[in-house]
Amino acid sequence: MSARLDRIDLKMLRLLQNNGRLSNAELAETVAISPATCHRRTQRLFEDGFIAAVRAMVAPKKVAKGTLVMVGVVLDRSTPESFAIFEQAIAKLKFVLDCHLVAGDFDYFLKIRVGDMEDFNRIHGEQLIALPGVRQTRTFFVMKEVVDNAPLEF
Template identity: 45%
Template sequence: MIDETDRRILRLLQKEGRISLSELAERVGLGATATSDRLRRLQRDGFVLGFGARLNPALLGRGLLVFIEVRLERTTPDVFESFAQAVRRAPEVLECHMVAGGFDYLLKTRVEDMAAYRRFLAEVLLALPGVRETHTFAVMEEVKATAELPI
């Protein structure tokens, strides 16, 4: 279990991942050693999965965000596993979620533009094992994009 001080640490880390240990300790009202111990425990227990920079996709040639519904030919364990292994190797796919409902997977992808998406669709996505049908949703405007969890 985590307490309110742990929650404050997690909230601060989500917003300011590069915060120094001394600043973090000051903002949560603990000493540096106690804060360091809590942070190590939160990492060890899996609450903190890692640290990274948020990058500008447009400046890196990945300006087009596309969501794709994927329906498989069959929903058997071997098809699910083959698809999952193959999609993990596709760098254009940022997220892949198996979902309940009218299709099997929802993919979040980033490519340069619509021409790059057409190439990705033809050369990568439709070549993945078991893919029967896809539906594409190109994002016209990102209204909200965050990875911060409410804590």
């Protein structure tokens, strides 16, 4: 963690998190500094890695990805090699939004977006259980997305 953030930096981060298309001029006015200074500060936030990226959030339902599924995965063996091979394989599956190694009854938790249940069924049979070292999976269909991908509070 290179530099520290003052109150203005934090405010800028929060504003850009809520609206990544804010112009430098608008941002500068909102946080009450000059456009030049604001521009330099924003650059620093990117260079120092405080902002990893700026992303347009595409509405899943609009692009036929309206079905969300959580999947718990248990591997055959809990060796570092098994984990590494599994992780390498799952990184190639583009429908996997999250993949986390967890402590508890499962080895991994997956968050997956597909078009519909039929779509998931096919993917589950053809790709998920075929992943290297998978002993079993437990599927949790999401029936209602109460909160999805909320902005970070800090």
